[in-house]
Each structure stands twice: as C-alpha cells, then as structure tokens.
Amino acid sequence: MIWFSFVVVMLFASQGWCYDPKNEPLYYKCRRDPTWRTVDYKECQELTGWYPQDKYWRDEDNTRAWLVDKYEDLPECLYKALDDAKMKYDWARCDESQKTELCEIKETKFMGHYYAKDQGQISTFANAFTEQEAYAVEALAQCIQEIMSREAPFYDDRAFGEDETEEAYGMYNEKGGNYCTYLQGLLQLYLPGVAATIYNVITHAVTNENWASEEGLKMIRPDKLGIRTAEFLDYKTTGKLGLHVDGGSVYSISVALNDEYEGGYFRLKGGDALFKVPTRGAIVFMSEREHAISDILGGERKVFVIELWEGEDVPVGLPRPTKEDFQVHKQQYLLSDSPVVAETVGMSEEVHKCNNDASMNVSTV
Numbered sequence: 001m002i003w004f005s006f007v008v009v010m011l012f013a014s015q016g017w018c019y020d021p022k023n024e025p026l027y028y029k030c031r032r033d034p035t036w037r038t039v040d041y042k043e044c045q046e047l048t049g050w051y052p053q054d055k056y057w058r059d060e061d062n063t064r065a066w067l068v069d070k071y072e073d074l075p076e077c078l079y080k081a082l083d084d085a086k087m088k089y090d091w092a093r094c095d096e097s098q099k100t101e102l103c104e105i106k107e108t109k110f111m112g113h114y115y116a117k118d119q120g121q122i123s124t125f126a127n128a129f130t131e132q133e134a135y136a137v138e139a140l141a142q143c144i145q146e147i148m149s150r151e152a153p154f155y156d157d158r159a160f161g162e163d164e165t166e167e168a169y170g171m172y173n174e175k176g177g178n179y180c181t182y183l184q185g186l187l188q189l190y191l192p193g194v195a196a197t198i199y200n201v202i203t204h205a206v207t208n209e210n211w212a213s214e215e216g217l218k219m220i221r222p223d224k225l226g227i228r229t230a231e232f233l234d235y236k237t238t239g240k241l242g243l244h245v246d247g248g249s250v251y252s253i254s255v256a257l258n259d260e261y262e263g264g265y266f267r268l269k270g271g272d273a274l275f276k277v278p279t280r281g282a283i284v285f286m287s288e289r290e291h292a293i294s295d296i297l298g299g300e301r302k303v304f305v306i307e308l309w310e311g312e313d314v315p316v317g318l319p320r321p322t323k324e325d326f327q328v329h330k331q332q333y334l335l336s337d338s339p340v341v342a343e344t345v346g347m348s349e350e351v352h353k354c355n356n357d358a359s360m361n362v363s364t365v
Contacts, residue, residue: 023047031105032094034136034193035082041192050196052188053226053312063189066317070147075190077143078136085135105130108201111277113210119268120289121212123205124275128282133194134257137304140191141181141232153317156180160242175242176293183230185316198306199223202251205284217286218310220250225308229320232257235264235301241293243269248322249287249307256281261299267292 030036030044045051067074086092094103106127115121129137148154160175188195202222205211213219228249235241246252254266256277265274266283269290277283285291287307307320314321318329 028094028103028105030193031130031197032091032103032132034130034133034191034197035079036192037079044193044196048193048196048200049223050192050199051223052195053224063185063316066153067148073147074143074186077147078140078190081139081143082132082136085132085139089131091132108204110204110208111281113208114273114275115210115212116268116271116273119271120214120286120291122266122268122275122283122285123208123211124277124281124283125201125205126278126281128201128255129194129197129280131280133191133197134255134280134304136191137183137187137194137232137255138257138302140183140186144181144183144186153319154182156182156319160244175244176240178239178241179234179236181232181234182319183232184227184314184318187230188227188313189316195227198227198253198255201282202253202284202308205253206251214286214289217288218250220310222251222308225250226311226313228307228309228311228314229305231305231320233303233305235261235293235296235303237261237296237298237300239301240264240295243290243292245290246287246307249309251308252285252287253306254283255304257302257304258300261296261301263295263297264301265294267294 026039026043026047029039030047033039036044063071091103108128109126111124111126113121113123144154156179157177158180159177199222206219206222256279259276259279265276267274268285269292274294275283287309293301309323311323311326314326315329318326321329
C-alpha cells in the first residue's frame with residue numbers, strides 16, 4: 001500500500017473557492033449545508049465558483065417527467081433525513097457557532113501524487129468532503145432507493161463481464177461489479193454544495209504542479225466539463241471490480257464514504273501500488289486509464305463516484321449515457337411541445353461550442 005505524508009491546503013483554487021478572509025463565515029455555512037437551503041444560493045455559487053454546464057438538467061418538466069407523482073416526495077425524504085441528522089449529531093448548534101471542535105470544517109489535505117508511465121496517475125486527498133456532505137450523498141441515494149425503487153434508470157445491480165449467459169457471470173465473477181444508485185441531475189438540484197466541492201477537489205488535483213500531461217489523453221479545465229454520471233456505489237464482502245476504463249469521460253473522482261472494510265484497494269493497470277483513503281477522502285484520476293478495485297475481504301465498501309466529460313450535465317433518468325445517446329435524448333425534448341426545453345437545448349449547444357477550445361496543458365490552467 002502507498003502512504004503519503006500530509007500537506008495541508010485549503011481548496012481555494014483559481015477556478016474554485018474565491019478566498020477572502022472576510023468570506024470565511026459564508027464558506028463554513030456553504031460547506032455545512034450542502035443543500036444551500038439555509039444560505040444565499042447565489043452567494044455560495046459565487047464563492048465556490050461552481051456553475052453547472054448549461055441549465056438543461058434543471059428543466060423542471062424533465063425532472064417531473066421522471067419523478068412523476070413522487071416529485072415532492074424525494075426532496076421531502078432528503079430534507080427530513082438531513083434535519084434529523086442535524087439534531088442527532090448536534091450539527092444544529094453550528095448555525096450559531098463556527099470555531100468549536102464540533103463545528104469545525106476540517107481542511108482538505110493533499111495526501112500525495114502518484115505517476116507511472118503507461119499506468120497513469122492519481123492524486124489523493126483527505127477530508128475532501130465534510131461530514132454533512134458525505135451524509136447528504138448517502139441520504140439522497142437511500143431516498144432514491146426507497147421512493148423510486150431499486151430499478152432502472154435510478155438503480156442497477158451492475159455485473160461486468162463478456163457474456164451474461166456464462167455460469168460465472170455475476171457480481172462476483174472475474175470482472176466483478178457493484179450496486180449502483182444514479183444521482184446525476186438530482187445531485188445538482190438538491191445538493192449543489194456537493195457538486196461544488198467535487199469540482200474544487202478535481203481542479204486542485206489537475207492544476208497541481210505534479211500533475212503530468214498523459215500521451216493521448218486530453219487535459220481540460222474541470223470547470224469546462226459537465227457531470228456525466230454521479231454514482232453511489234456499494235460493494236459487499238467478496239465483491240471487487242476488475243480492470244476497466246471510464247470510457248468517454250475525462251476525469252473521475254472516487255470519494256470514500258466509509259473505511260470499515262478489509263481489502264478494496266484502488267489500483268492502476270500494471271502497477272503494484274495499492275491506494276486507500278480514509279473516510280471522506282478522495283482519489284482523482286484520468287477516466288481513460290485502466291483501474292480496478294481489489295477483493296473486499298470483509299465488510300462493505302461505500303464510495304461516491306463522479307465522472308466529468310466534454311458535454312453538458314446529464315439530467316435525471318439518463319444513467320451514464322454515451323454522447324450519441326445523449327444527443328438522441330436531447331433531440332427528443334427539442335421536438336417536444338415545451339418551449340423551455342427547446343430554448344435550453346439551443347443555449348446548451350452554444351455553450352458546448354465555446355467549450356471546444358477548453359483543451360490545454362494543465363500547467364497553463
């Protein structure tokens with residue numbers, strides 16, 4: 001296993017948190033409430049520098065179409081879970097206090113950078129999420145499972161393999177698999193603070209002076225990319241994930257939601273280095289590099305994974321689409337009777353056109 005020394009850095013990157021000492025109280029408030037319900041949404045947006053790639057995913061008709069009669073139930077479930085947690089963990093006191101140990105927002109720590117030619121590179125962080133952000137992600141996943149049921153397009157028992165008819169095909173075959181709850185669209189809608197934090201951690205990773213340009217892979221500013229997929233992943237004992245790539249995406253980030261399990265190490269193809277971060281820590285890597293998760297020897301591994309791609313934020317009900325699938329989906333709504341959707345799609349194409357010039361060597365970001 002690879003261990004790194006800790007170097008403390010606050011994530012106030014050039015495309016991220018707009019740091020000013022007088023903004024610290026707002027910073028704490030924005031990080032403590034990932035829903036941004038109790039703070040000024042626009043102020044948190046300006047402070048974090050997070051602006052979604054187009055407004056398409058926020059189209060209310062599109063969201064209602066997928067949630068149908070459960071449109072009100074999902075946020076009600078999420079907000080109740082978060083309000084209960086505030087009382088259970090005494091987070092409610094943090095609305096008035098900012099400097100106590102209970103209310104402290106632990107600084108994100110850059111743990112280290114690993115790079116090997118032909119294998120790829122990763123950056124690791126501790127305290128990437130606050131306790132509130134980590135709790136909120138799992139609460140949203142649980143609410144989706146309870147209200148939308150454990151079925152597509154919100155949930156999938158993903159087994160990876162070549163042939164579904166093979167006897168060995170399944171969650172625990174050579175390729176492995178996981179239990180996946182899809183959060184994209186709903187994440188940005190109900191937990192914008194989490195989306196903002198994800199972008200800031202990825203930005204810090206790829207603008208670090210140690211991050212190298214990899215042959216054949218694009219190095220693009222994260223703020224020019226959209227969220228392709230947001231996944232709450234659960235690995236049971238004896239589960240694993242074989243070597244694979246997050247094909248079609250640019251950057252991937254895996255945030256540990258727990259560490260009470262044995263095994264389950266992250267690794268790159270051809271490397272002996274094994275990586276594991278503490279609860280709420282994160283691993284950032286290039287999506288197109290082969291990577292895997294070793295066998296879970298005991299316990300249950302829970303992680304939150306987001307992939308950024310050269311496209312808009314993917315809306316509700318479209319689990320990890322290809323670019324072709326996404327274009328078909330957009331075209332269907334473009335031809336619908338909704339003028340709001342048509343207007344938003346037209347705007348998104350213009351934004352995407354501007355983003356085509358975003359490729360750059362990371363050292364120039």
